[in-house]
């Protein structure tokens with residue numbers, strides 16, 4: 593199967609999920625100032641216009657073979673990009689992995705949970721996907737609460753799953769499957 597950009601683009605009262613554009617460089621710059629985002633992503637720590645544009649071009653190229661999709665999370669009111677959603681198909685049939693981040697100034701205002709809820713419902717109702725998985729550091733309380741708020745269920749601990757600063761860390765694996773949507 594392929595993953596493609598949602599048509600029409602997804603939006604709620606809070607966020608729009610849309611393609612990255614070169615007008616979003618301020619968002620890439622802000623993401624690079626966060627201590628955690630560049631560690632698990634290709635966001636440049638030392639921002640230059642060229643590095644910022646290269647990040648946006650990488651986001652576009654994720655969809656070249658239909659195996660992944662990267663979307664900007666934009667504020668519904670201004671269309672300003674404040675975050676990123678990544679979806680990638682896995683070797684497990686009809687499953688994708690989900691990743692996300694918000695720039696520091698946009699956190700705690702519901703943008704993350706609105707974006708994850710919107711994309712998750714679309715993936716499980718409008719595509720052939722049946723299961724979405726997300727892995728979270730056990731101390732990432734905001735991310736755990738976001739997943740729970742979006743109906744995700746804890747499946748277990750993946751031991752030494754994440755490498756951060758050359759050290760292994762456990763991860764919690766959460767999932768959302770199609771039947772879960774009927775309970776939320």
Ligand SMILES: CC(C)(COP(=O)(O)OP(=O)(O)OC[C@H]1O[C@@H](n2cnc3c(N)ncnc32)[C@H](O)[C@@H]1OP(=O)(O)O)[C@@H](O)C(=O)NCCC(=O)NCCS
Nearest residue numbers: 692693694699700701702703704705733734735737738741
């Ligand atoms: C995780 C992240 C995406 C959450 O997005 P957000 O827009 O700030 O989250 P929301 O405002 O939608 O809030 C989601 C839930 O987290 C809670 N939350 C938000 N910030 C929090 C914080 N700093 N500490 C504890 N809980 C927090 C909210 O109260 C809400 O929970 P509730 O529904 O039970 O009230 C964001 O903090 C982030 O980008 N962090 C850095 C990158 C990262 O960790 N990415 C995820 C990797 S798995």
